[in-house]
Amino acid sequence: MRRSIRLTVLGCAAALGLAVTAIAAASYTPSMGIFQATYKPAGAGFVTIVVAQEKADDPTAGIVIYAPLGYKASLTQAAGTQIGNVVADVQIFDLSSTNVFPLKGPVKVDNPANYPAALNPCTPGVTHEAVWTLNAALASQPANPIPVYVDHTTGAEAAFSSVKMTVCFRDPTLAAGDPRRSPNGTKFLDAAFTVKGVFTNPSKAGNQLWRSVFTPYAPGTGTRNAPGTREAQGVVPMPYRISIKRVRRARRGFFRLAGTVNVAGSLPTGVGLTLFAGVKGKSGLSFKAVASTKTRNGKYVFNRRLPKKVTYLRRAAANDDGLRRSAGDVQLVDRQQRDQQRGQGRAAAETLARFGRALARPRPFDVRVAAVDVLAVIHGERVRAGVFGDVVEERGHRLDEWSLAWETPLAQPLDSYGAVLVFGGAMHADQDDRHPWLREENLFLQRLLMLHMPVLGVCLGAQLLAKAALAPVYRVATPEIGWFDVELTHDAQDDPVFSHLPQGFEAFQWHYYTHDLPGGAVELARSAACTQAFRLGDSAWGIQFHAEVTLPQVESWIEHEDDDEERGHPPEELAETTRARIEGWNELGRTLCGSFVEAAERVAVAV
CATH class of the missing domain: 3.40.50.880 (Class I glutamine amidotransferase (GATase) domain)
Structure with missing residues (x-):
């Protein structure tokens, strides 16, 4: 089976929340994306899977979504349990040939025994570990549940994926009365379904590759167009973080900061960072206090004279590795009164001590960009x-x-x-x-x-x-x-x-x-x-x-x-x-x- 693939990896820090690709093809251009509640290794939370196609595309027959190796999935929820929600857009040819209709509803767990292998046209001969149903419907209308078959991978698929989800659609382009036709001639356009309490992130850092394989119908035939199959891929770097600490062996009146940059478990070289400062009590950044430095094997060091009454911030500039923004800690340092009372040298030492204690506290780090x-x-x-x-x-x-x-x-x-x-x-x-x-x-x-x-x-x-x-x-x-x-x-x-x-x-x-x-x-x-x-x-x-x-x-x-x-x-x-x-x-x-x-x-x- 020939697949046309185009992969886009979004910038490390800027795209932690979503990785999406679009695939160019003459009459079939599906896409996919992933939202997650957390991007920490071994973290758990909701996962939203987005699949879509263009309105002018041939109708989709089936989609297989592959979670990367390392993701764990709990598939033991009881039948009838609501594990999430779904929103979707469809065309309904029996109502309108042009309008798009929004649907929404719950995602529920169903009993796999209700889908016997011998009678399942989507995955004939396969018995599934779990089945979810997407119960999306028009407002005040009953849903036509669409099953999603969920299984841990085996065989060749287990080499690149831990879990797969399979969904099939009927052909909306068949004549009315054909039993293979979708209800009311409904054509899938896009859907985003969120599930909670199912996925746990891989325990190891790295780039996580999600895949979705889309197969269209040959319009008007009810037959899958296998040569038209397309694959979309999304990469999620996991994790991204930056550390900062005070270096105590600095000259009096100077501050020295050091730390590391970690992108998906790697320590990049050449990432540019700049320390900025703003005057306390004024909005924005009034001046740049420190010139740039670059990482070496993920490590960096700032060494600069300590000015009065400033806010210290740090950011990473754009570089060839795709890193767009990074972060630093924020600490207000007011030295004006101490300078008057104790002298400038003593005030600098005390300020640095307070600065160091603040940095020792575990907390989120922030970045402020000098100009936007x-x-x-x-x-x-x-x-x-x-x-x-x-x-x-x-x-x-x-x-x-x-x-x-x-x-x-x-x-x-x-x-x-x-x-x-x-x-x-x-x-x-x-x-x-x-x-x-x-x-x-x-x-x-x-x-x-x-x-x-x-x-x-x-x-x-x-x-x-x-x-x-x-x-x-x-x-x-x-x-x-x-x-x-x-x-x-x-x-x-x-x-x-x-x-x-x-x-x-x-x-x-x-x-x-x-x-x-x-x-x-x-x-x-x-x-x-x-x-x-x-x-x-x-x-x-x-x-x-x-x-x-x-x-x-x-x-x-x-x-x-x-x-x-x-x-x-x-x-x-x-x-x-x-x-x-x-x-x-x-x-x-x-x-x-x-x-x-x-x-x-x-x-x-x-x-």
């Missing part, structure tokens, strides 16, 4: 960066505005940006047919998630981000146009972007659509109508409310409001209320955006 190019994705002239743009520039960063609707390339490569802001628009997240570039934006946002690029979606931007993560988007029961109460959830208390916001506030809103939470996402805020904010992974946030909006923007929206949509508010009253509240609202927006930009400046790495 921020990309603003916009969807109309009246829906732009607002106060968010001011915050980005005030912190010393540069903002590029860009829209896929312009059909122009980015000003610079995507991976050269440090963060992305995705703003609102007059269109809706499911209007791909009216705005074909929305399909390209969906792929663009999926790419951001693959890269673990810090991204913040606003209103439509949040809906598109959720859609890119395979969550359904749909009309909200009660549109929110104007000022509405928003409450933070318990999870917002420890969130790096939302922890500085008040527990409750009135938020400016302008939306007719909402979305479900993507698999693995954390809800951070709610209103009476819908989810108002979420975090996906450690680098993607979505907010439904318009924290970026300015008074001129609101006045423009009121003036150009779509007559086809339900207004639900007197325009003059909304304008007057907004004029009275916009100043305080802009302060909250500046706080939120400032926290996001700061999160984009830092990359947390567990020691």
Whole structure:
């Protein structure tokens, strides 16, 4: 069997959360990806497996997903146990030849005895260790469970994989009434299923290779097109970490720091690191205190004069090995009063002692990037960066505005940006047919998630981000146009972007659509109508409310409001209320955006 393979390994530190590939083929271009709760060796947590194909592709007949060697799988859950959830997108040809329908539901354990080997058309003659069912369905409709056959590998497959998952689909292109046809002519497009309490990571460090083998149908025949089989692969480096410690034998008035960089169990040479400093009490990095150094067999050393009242941070610069960002510890050092009381030399020694004790404590290490190019994705002239743009520039960063609707390339490569802001628009997240570039934006946002690029979606931007993560988007029961109460959830208390916001506030809103939470996402805020904010992974946030909006923007929206949509508010009253509240609202927006930009400046790495 001939397989066309294209492998992409994403950058070590930037892509720990997801590895995805796309395979080029004339009429069949499937892809796959993996999210995990933890990337530590021997760590256990949820695993989300994403499989997808293009809408124009031939229908998929079957997929075999291989977990890498070293992964352990517990397959002893009792029948009927819910072990996760699934979201999916499908076409249903009996309902529409063009529309895409979102499905969702639980992942449950079934009894393998219900799938006798002699009668199983998916894996004829094979008795399986475990069977999961994907019970995805339209809202208020019964599910047609799709079985996933799960087994520990044997024979040749055991040389590269520990566990495999097999799923089959019926052919939707057959004539109605053909028993081999899928129910209602349903064609699989994409699915993300999350399972908990099943997988444990390999105990050894290294690059972990996931594989998915996709086989299409020859359309209209109900027969598998074996020569059309394609394989997608994803690499997950495990683990990634950096250590830092104070070296005590340093000259008086100097500090000396040393440590190691570890990428997937290797100690790279030539990784560039730079120590930065910022003045206490001022935002951003006011000056660079230390020049760069490089690792030698994973080791590095900084030796520099100790300035007054600084914050010490460290990051790794881009190098040929693909490492984009690293981390350091943060310790505030205030020497001003001690310099006056004890003299500069004694203060330096005491400061170093305190610095060393702080570094001895086990804690996450952070990084702050000195300058960040921020990309603003916009969807109309009246829906732009607002106060968010001011915050980005005030912190010393540069903002590029860009829209896929312009059909122009980015000003610079995507991976050269440090963060992305995705703003609102007059269109809706499911209007791909009216705005074909929305399909390209969906792929663009999926790419951001693959890269673990810090991204913040606003209103439509949040809906598109959720859609890119395979969550359904749909009309909200009660549109929110104007000022509405928003409450933070318990999870917002420890969130790096939302922890500085008040527990409750009135938020400016302008939306007719909402979305479900993507698999693995954390809800951070709610209103009476819908989810108002979420975090996906450690680098993607979505907010439904318009924290970026300015008074001129609101006045423009009121003036150009779509007559086809339900207004639900007197325009003059909304304008007057907004004029009275916009100043305080802009302060909250500046706080939120400032926290996001700061999160984009830092990359947390567990020691």
